[in-house]
Amino acid sequence: MMRKGDDRFRAVHEDEPLFITGSRTGRVIAYRVFSASVFFCICWIWLYRVTAPVETDENRTGLVRFIWLVMLVTEIWFGLYWIVMQSPRWNPVWRFTFTDRLSRRYGDDLPRLDVFVCTADPVIEPPLMVVNTVLSVAALDYPPEKLAVYLSDDGGSELTFYALAEAAEFAKVWVPYCKRFDVEPRSPAAYLSCKASGFDSAEAEEVARLYKEMAARIETAARPGIIPDEARLKYGDGFSQWDSDATRRNHGTILQILVDGRKGNTVTVPTLVYLSREKRPEHHHHFKAGAMNALIRVSSKITCGRIILNLDCDMYSNNSKSARDALCILLDEKEGKEIAFVQFPQCFENLTKNDLYASMMRVGYDVEFNGLDGNGGPLYIGTGCFHRRDVICGRKYGEVEVEEEESDYISETEMIKALASCTYEENSQWGKEMGVKYGCPVEDVITGLEIKCRGWKSAYLNPKKKAFVGVAPTNLHQMLVQHRRWSEGDFQVLLSEYSPVWYGQGKIGLGLILGYCCYCLWAPSSVPVLLYSVLTSLCLLKGIPLFPKVWSSWWFIPFGYVTVAANAYSLAEFLWCGGTLRGWWNEQRMWLYRRTSSFLFGLIDTIKKKVGVSESAFVITAKVAEEEAAERYEKEVMEFGVESPMFLLLGTLGMLHLFCLATAFMRLVMTSREDVETMGLQFVVTGVLVVLNWPLYEGMLLRRDKGKMPMTVTVNSFVLALSACTCVAFL
Numbered sequence: 001m002m003r004k005g006d007d008r009f010r011a012v013h014e015d016e017p018l019f020i021t022g023s024r025t026g027r028v029i030a031y032r033v034f035s036a037s038v039f040f041c042i043c044w045i046w047l048y049r050v051t052a053p054v055e056t057d058e059n060r061t062g063l064v065r066f067i068w069l070v071m072l073v074t075e076i077w078f079g080l081y082w083i084v085m086q087s088p089r090w091n092p093v094w095r096f097t098f099t100d101r102l103s104r105r106y107g108d109d110l111p112r113l114d115v116f117v118c119t120a121d122p123v124i125e126p127p128l129m130v131v132n133t134v135l136s137v138a139a140l141d142y143p144p145e146k147l148a149v150y151l152s153d154d155g156g157s158e159l160t161f162y163a164l165a166e167a168a169e170f171a172k173v174w175v176p177y178c179k180r181f182d183v184e185p186r187s188p189a190a191y192l193s194c195k196a197s198g199f200d201s202a203e204a205e206e207v208a209r210l211y212k213e214m215a216a217r218i219e220t221a222a223r224p225g226i227i228p229d230e231a232r233l234k235y236g237d238g239f240s241q242w243d244s245d246a247t248r249r250n251h252g253t254i255l256q257i258l259v260d261g262r263k264g265n266t267v268t269v270p271t272l273v274y275l276s277r278e279k280r281p282e283h284h285h286h287f288k289a290g291a292m293n294a295l296i297r298v299s300s301k302i303t304c305g306r307i308i309l310n311l312d313c314d315m316y317s318n319n320s321k322s323a324r325d326a327l328c329i330l331l332d333e334k335e336g337k338e339i340a341f342v343q344f345p346q347c348f349e350n351l352t353k354n355d356l357y358a359s360m361m362r363v364g365y366d367v368e369f370n371g372l373d374g375n376g377g378p379l380y381i382g383t384g385c386f387h388r389r390d391v392i393c394g395r396k397y398g399e400v401e402v403e404e405e406e407s408d409y410i411s412e413t414e415m416i417k418a419l420a421s422c423t424y425e426e427n428s429q430w431g432k433e434m435g436v437k438y439g440c441p442v443e444d445v446i447t448g449l450e451i452k453c454r455g456w457k458s459a460y461l462n463p464k465k466k467a468f469v470g471v472a473p474t475n476l477h478q479m480l481v482q483h484r485r486w487s488e489g490d491f492q493v494l495l496s497e498y499s500p501v502w503y504g505q506g507k508i509g510l511g512l513i514l515g516y517c518c519y520c521l522w523a524p525s526s527v528p529v530l531l532y533s534v535l536t537s538l539c540l541l542k543g544i545p546l547f548p549k550v551w552s553s554w555w556f557i558p559f560g561y562v563t564v565a566a567n568a569y570s571l572a573e574f575l576w577c578g579g580t581l582r583g584w585w586n587e588q589r590m591w592l593y594r595r596t597s598s599f600l601f602g603l604i605d606t607i608k609k610k611v612g613v614s615e616s617a618f619v620i621t622a623k624v625a626e627e628e629a630a631e632r633y634e635k636e637v638m639e640f641g642v643e644s645p646m647f648l649l650l651g652t653l654g655m656l657h658l659f660c661l662a663t664a665f666m667r668l669v670m671t672s673r674e675d676v677e678t679m680g681l682q683f684v685v686t687g688v689l690v691v692l693n694w695p696l697y698e699g700m701l702l703r704r705d706k707g708k709m710p711m712t713v714t715v716n717s718f719v720l721a722l723s724a725c726t727c728v729a730f731l
């Protein structure tokens with residue numbers, strides 16, 4: 001084990017921790033006061049709904065009473081959800097690491113680190129991108145004999161294997177080059193693109209040339225899908241493992257150690273392994289969770305790193321020190337002992353200035369995750385996370401760590417391959433008590449939660465220099481599908497046997513339970529948002545007032561205050577986190593779109609799954625876009641383009657708000673002026689919804705490019721919205 005001389009150091013360590021945890025008391029107190037004022041007004045609104053007389057003409061009392069009741073219920077929901085949302089703002093903390101102390105204390109005597117990179121589809125996850133990720137971690141600032149990189153290929157693709165084999169060759173130049181010149185970032189593509197203006201040394205030029213040659217070979221092989229014959233000969237050991245009838249869903253285990261740094265092999269490049277676990281149509285493969293578990297077992301017989309880093313194939317390492325940062329927490333002798341995993345935020349390199357699809361989740365990563373950390377630790381979110389191997393395999397907090405001695409013999413490849421077979425997990429605890437959990441579309445969140453319930457904490461690190469950087473969805477549909485999967489998954493966590501509310505009681509603190517609920521309640525929160533927005537618009541159309549009179553009534557105060565204060569605060573928070581005004585506006589739109597499409601479908605998917613009419617699926621997010629679409633993305637023009645039920649819903653809602661506002665406005669002009677007072681707030685709400693929807697109207701009515709809303713969706717939305725409004729008008 002690596003901690004020789006622990007005792008000798010102990011006295012010194014007491015006042016030299018490897019990390020410290022900070023908080024900002026002043027700001028937190030100010031926030032709590034503000035938060036109390038909002039809460040007061042929320043109660044006032046509840047009171048209004050319960051006590052205020054329903055103003056209406058006699059013929060419609062029954063209907064109006066019912067609408068009033070719905071408004072009451074939704075407002076209670078919003079109020080309670082708001083309370084839940086306070087938990088990640090109540091007690092935020094920040095972690096600071098001391099890598100210099102780590103180096104002084106441990107030198108190169110660091111624990112073994114196994115990096116798992118997952119890929120699943122060579123078309124939407126191009127192998128060149130994947131190997132850039134692999135190369136970036138292979139060049140981490142870490143002793144190469146202690147580091148291993150495993151690529152799990154759920155696509156079972158010869159092309160991906162070929163790309164990795166090429167990368168293994170290139171790594172022999174790249175890794176030493178990075179270390180010698182202290183290069184950042186260490187993904188060759190990212191590094192070379194920021195050096196586009198010219199190189200400062202002959203070595204740099206040589207590396208650039210080699211990279212370009214390798215990239216060209218991989219891309220040529222990708223286009224017609226043909227791998228050069230010399231390569232087939234050179235890496236025959238690997239290629240021979242593909243049967244002639246192998247497909248991505250039906251093939252045996254393929255395992256190839258491309259660089260072997262075990263046992264006395266002196267290496268400059270870390271161990272590099274390609275794994276494509278066995279897949280058979282009759283066995284469920286459990287998506288990424290299945291891949292992770294196969295990796296955990298296979299790596300345990302090859303390098304058996306005590307620490308595991310999990311990365312999606314698009315998330316390259318942007319900061320070569322990140323592993324050391326994480327170790328400052330995991331190796332810290334005091335506080336670090338109770339921390340199971342260290343999560344970094346998901347950052348993206350392809351974001352535009354105003355982040356049209358709100359992919360960055362700015363506030364989530366700059367505010368909420370720090371808040372979760374103060375309450376017991378952030379969620380495990382699948383990528384950019386450093387785990388302790390034995391904890392992910394089931395060790396409880398308080399149990400002693402079993403020190404695994406390196407075995408003297410090197411296991412036979414065939415024996416290791418059996419660990420990645422379809423049948424290996426039958427009648428075992430894998431996917432249940434061991435490894436990453438199965439059966440949930442957010443395997444990461446549920447796994448992290450269960451680890452916390454075993455007594456562990458986690459820590460959140462968000463250094464200025466982004467640790468890992470990936471690719472965010474570049475069109476609306478992909479983003480909505482991704483959120484549909486997440487909202488469905490998070491809701492299933494709530495309903496599962498590991499539910500933070502039921503199972504977590506007594507195991508994790510109330511703050512953290514609420515923190516999890518912020519995300520777990522995404523799917524059900526679609527219903528109140530939908531009801532509230534649609535009712536407000538339809539009642540505006542009908543002339544039924546739902547809110548107190550503007551200015552002339554005391555009851556107006558809480559509504560006015562909550563609306564202004566909540567939005568002003570959310571804008572301020574967004575700007576503090578470095579966002580732009582437009583970015584905030586875009587985020588409000590995505591907030592609405594996610595709730596009225598993704599989350600609703602996520603809710604329906606969950607219900608369908610509960611009653612057993614559908615199976616879970618994992619729609620992989622594409623990491624490439626075709627050229628024209630990419631151009632529109634750069635210009636922040638919203639991309640529709642596909643026919644989708646989610647678009648039909650968004651289109652219908654958008655049209656509905658527009659019709660309602662237009663009708664009410666006409667009535668206002670032609671007849672009574674007093675509407676302004678009684679219907680004022682409704683005009684504001686529907687008006688804001690219409691303005692938010694502007695890009696949607698453009699996409700439906702004004703644009704001609706390929707990214708516009710498909711004609712059928714536009715027509716159907718129009719017809720549906722018009723019929724709804726007509727029905728309501730004559731009700």
Ligand SMILES: O=c1ccn([C@@H]2O[C@H](COP(=O)(O)OP(=O)(O)O[C@H]3O[C@H](CO)[C@@H](O)[C@H](O)[C@H]3O)[C@@H](O)[C@H]2O)c(=O)[nH]1
Pocket residue numbers: 118119120121125152154286287288291311312313314381382383441442443444445482618619620621622
């Ligand atoms: O059957 C599968 C499906 C996916 N993946 C990999 O899983 C990763 C995540 O997939 P992606 O399509 O990029 O989904 P995202 O929604 O971007 O992923 C986020 O959300 C997922 C579910 O919570 C987590 O698994 C991810 O780590 C997290 O980054 C990718 O590297 C895939 O190659 C597999 O290995 N096998």
Ligand SMILES: [Mn+2]
Pocket residue numbers: 312314471621
């Ligand atoms: Mn992704």
